[in-house]
Amino acid sequence: MNDSPLRLAMRDLQQVFSRPSPWVILGAVIVAAGLSGPFGTLHSLGFGARLIYWAVIGLVTLFSGWLFSQWTVIALMRRGAARIVQWLVGSAVVAVIVALEVGVVNLVAFGISPLSPGEIGDLLLSTTPIALLITAAFSLGYGGSDAPPATVAPPVAGTQAGPLPRLLARLPLDKRGALLSLSVQDHYVDVVTTRGHEMLLMRLSDAIAETEGCAGLQVHRSHWVALDQVRAARREGARGVLTLSDGREIPVSRTYLPDAKKAGLL
Known part of the structure; x- marks a missing residue:
C-alpha cells in the first residue's frame, strides 16, 4: 500500500464511522451536553439551542479530530517516529485544529472573537485533554475494537468446525x-x-x-x-x-x- 497518509486517514475515517457505535456515543454526548449545559451554555442558551450548539461542536470536532489525528500519526509512523512522539505531536495538531473550530462556532453563536484576549488559551486548555485521548487511540494502535473477541462459526472450506x-x-x-x-x-x-x-x-x-x-x-x-x-x-x-x-x-x-x-x- 503506497497511499498517502491523508488518503489512508480518510479511508480509516470512513471505515470507523460506517459503524453504529460512534454515532450512538456521539448522540449520547450531545444529549448529555444539551441537558447539563457545560461551559456556560446552560444559562446562555435554551435547551433546543444547546442541542444544536453541541451537535455542531460534536460533529465538527469529532470528525476533524479523528481525521487529523490519524493523518499525523500515520505520517509520523512512516518516518519511524516513536509512539510518544506520534502521540504528543498528533495531540498538538488536533488541539490547535479543534480550538480554532470551537472558536469559529463560538463567534457565530455568541459573537465571541476567537482572537480575543484569553480566548485562545482557554480553548487550548479545554481541547488539549480531548486531543490527547483521541490521538492515543491511534498512536497506541487502533485494533478494530468493534470486532467480536471470539466466535464459533460453521465449517467453511479449508477449516475445521469449532x-x-x-x-x-x-x-x-x-x-x-x-x-x-x-x-x-x-x-x-x-x-x-x-x-x-x-x-x-x-x-x-x-x-x-x-x-x-x-x-x-x-x-x-x-x-x-x-x-x-x-x-x-x-x-x-x-x-x-x-x-x-x-x-x-x-x-x-x-x-x-x-x-x-x-x-x-x-
Missing part, C-alpha cells in the same frame, strides 16, 4: 478460511486465508496474538506464516524463503532463521 482463531472473527464471513499468512502493509496487517485476504488496521504483534489455535511462526518483522501452509523452503544466503500453499513466497530474515530451523522449516 472455535476459530479470534483474528478470523474480524474478517467478513466469506473470507474466514484457514489462515495462510499475516503481512504488514504500512500500518495495516494483510490477513491471507484460503478464501482471500483482508486488510485490518492493527499491529502485527496484536494480530499474531489472535491466531491461537493455528500453529504458526513469525519469520520476519513483517511476516507470519501458518506452519501447515508451508509447501517448500530454501536458503538464499543468510536468509530463507518459504513457499506457501497459494504459491506466494515469504522471506525468512536472518533474525528469525534459528526459529525457522527449530520448527523444521529449513
Whole structure:
C-alpha cells in the first residue's frame, strides 16, 4: 500500500464511522451536553439551542479530530517516529485544529472573537485533554475494537468446525478460511486465508496474538506464516524463503532463521 497518509486517514475515517457505535456515543454526548449545559451554555442558551450548539461542536470536532489525528500519526509512523512522539505531536495538531473550530462556532453563536484576549488559551486548555485521548487511540494502535473477541462459526472450506482463531472473527464471513499468512502493509496487517485476504488496521504483534489455535511462526518483522501452509523452503544466503500453499513466497530474515530451523522449516 503506497497511499498517502491523508488518503489512508480518510479511508480509516470512513471505515470507523460506517459503524453504529460512534454515532450512538456521539448522540449520547450531545444529549448529555444539551441537558447539563457545560461551559456556560446552560444559562446562555435554551435547551433546543444547546442541542444544536453541541451537535455542531460534536460533529465538527469529532470528525476533524479523528481525521487529523490519524493523518499525523500515520505520517509520523512512516518516518519511524516513536509512539510518544506520534502521540504528543498528533495531540498538538488536533488541539490547535479543534480550538480554532470551537472558536469559529463560538463567534457565530455568541459573537465571541476567537482572537480575543484569553480566548485562545482557554480553548487550548479545554481541547488539549480531548486531543490527547483521541490521538492515543491511534498512536497506541487502533485494533478494530468493534470486532467480536471470539466466535464459533460453521465449517467453511479449508477449516475445521469449532472455535476459530479470534483474528478470523474480524474478517467478513466469506473470507474466514484457514489462515495462510499475516503481512504488514504500512500500518495495516494483510490477513491471507484460503478464501482471500483482508486488510485490518492493527499491529502485527496484536494480530499474531489472535491466531491461537493455528500453529504458526513469525519469520520476519513483517511476516507470519501458518506452519501447515508451508509447501517448500530454501536458503538464499543468510536468509530463507518459504513457499506457501497459494504459491506466494515469504522471506525468512536472518533474525528469525534459528526459529525457522527449530520448527523444521529449513
